[in-house]
Amino acid sequence: MSVEFADRKKTATSLTGRVIAAYGRHFEVEVARGTVYSCVVRGKKKGVVCGDEVEILPAAGDQGVIETILPRTSLFYRSEIFREKLIAANATQLIFVLAVVPSCNLELLDRCLIAAESQRIRSLILLNKIDLIEQNEHTQVVAHHLMSYQELGYPVLKISAKTSVQPLIPLLSGQTSLLAGQSGVGKSTLLNALVPQAQQTTAEISNALDSGRHTTTHVRLFHLDADSSIIDSPGFQEFGLQQLDEESLARGFIEFRPFLGQCKFRDCQHIAEPGCKLLQAAQEGRFNSWRVACYHKLVKSLKKIHPWMEASKRA
Numbered sequence: 001m002s003v004e005f006a007d008r009k010k011t012a013t014s015l016t017g018r019v020i021a022a023y024g025r026h027f028e029v030e031v032a033r034g035t036v037y038s039c040v041v042r043g044k045k046k047g048v049v050c051g052d053e054v055e056i057l058p059a060a061g062d063q064g065v066i067e068t069i070l071p072r073t074s075l076f077y078r079s080e081i082f083r084e085k086l087i088a089a090n091a092t093q094l095i096f097v098l099a100v101v102p103s104c105n106l107e108l109l110d111r112c113l114i115a116a117e118s119q120r121i122r123s124l125i126l127l128n129k130i131d132l133i134e135q136n137e138h139t140q141v142v143a144h145h146l147m148s149y150q151e152l153g154y155p156v157l158k159i160s161a162k163t164s165v166q167p168l169i170p171l172l173s174g175q176t177s178l179l180a181g182q183s184g185v186g187k188s189t190l191l192n193a194l195v196p197q198a199q200q201t202t203a204e205i206s207n208a209l210d211s212g213r214h215t216t217t218h219v220r221l222f223h224l225d226a227d228s229s230i231i232d233s234p235g236f237q238e239f240g241l242q243q244l245d246e247e248s249l250a251r252g253f254i255e256f257r258p259f260l261g262q263c264k265f266r267d268c269q270h271i272a273e274p275g276c277k278l279l280q281a282a283q284e285g286r287f288n289s290w291r292v293a294c295y296h297k298l299v300k301s302l303k304k305i306h307p308w309m310e311a312s313k314r315a
């Protein structure tokens with residue numbers, strides 16, 4: 001995605017900072033550790049997101065105006081047909097959090113891994129609330145299933161945020177990590193255990209609905225040390241990938257990559273085409289069948305979006 005209004009000239013009085021919180025049209029921008037400006041964006045332009053490096057023009061007191069978004073190294077976002085939701089910029093690592101309760105949605109996991117791959121963000125899978133696993137047979141199956149992701153190269157960690165986050169700490173060093181996942185899986189609880197002064201609000205899940213209560217409503221970044229930070233984000237129930245074309249979608253499945261570009265037809269979608277090397281590899285049992293099924297479901301769900309639709313999503 002292009003960075004908007006990056007053409008503005010830097011003025012002598014402008015400051016460079018990082019967006020540490022995004023509240024709709026208001027943003028907190030940290031220009032030095034502990035020095036935070038409350039900012040709006042100049043004009044009607046939008047698209048500023050937590051984690052963005054920006055140039056601001058200070059105004060009265062601790063107020064400021066965001067003038068420029070500096071180039072991003074990554075942008076993690078989801079996109080449904082009529083709506084795009086930017087989540088965080090410049091994250092280097094996605095921590096996809098699942099939990100014993102509420103029940104895991106594994107399609108969300110695949111979708112988030114694909115979105116992260118498309119932005120060259122590395123991913124870590126974290127199964128939380130492991131203290132409850134004895135009571136839950138379904139998650140015992142899921143935990144076993146997650147080991148296949150470890151074989152693909154994604155680290156899988158099983159922890160209890162309520163007991164100890166110690167195993168997670170070495171994996172955060174030098175990274176800007178983004179906590180993402182369904183509501184109620186314990187993202188903010190993990191955050192509070194890692195950054196006790198954060199005091200993010202957490203809430204009991206609804207057992208009746210088997211879901212969280214959407215407690216976190218805004219994206220916010222916290223420092224772990226001089227080189228590492230971590231971002232808490234609101235839980236989601238769905239994760240659209242309309243921003244991706246068929247090729248990026250296939251590349252999002254890392255195990256498919258060695259077979260891409262070798263099919264008989266250059267525009268092969270790997271559904272039922274003759275001479276498809278990916279389908280041949282699938283038939284030879286080289287992939288997990290549910291990943292192939294997930295790819296087919298996603299590629300068929302991609303809708304052709306007209307340019308006017310794309311523009312209206314961001315207006």
Ligand SMILES: Nc1nc2c(ncn2[C@@H]2O[C@H](COP(=O)(O)OP(=O)(O)OP(=O)(O)O)[C@@H](O)[C@H]2O)c(=O)[nH]1
Nearest residue numbers: 161184185186187188189202203204214215216235
């Ligand atoms: N038993 C147990 N409960 C946990 C653990 N981690 C979190 N919880 C509980 O799970 C509930 C939801 O936790 P939150 O941290 O609010 O979940 P969240 O992912 O931030 O949810 P949203 O902000 O809605 O996206 C709270 O009642 C937590 O106390 C854990 O490791 N074990």
Ligand SMILES: [Mg+2]
Nearest residue numbers: 187188215216
């Ligand atoms: Mg939360």
Ligand SMILES: [Zn+2]
Nearest residue numbers: 263268270276
């Ligand atoms: Zn093919």
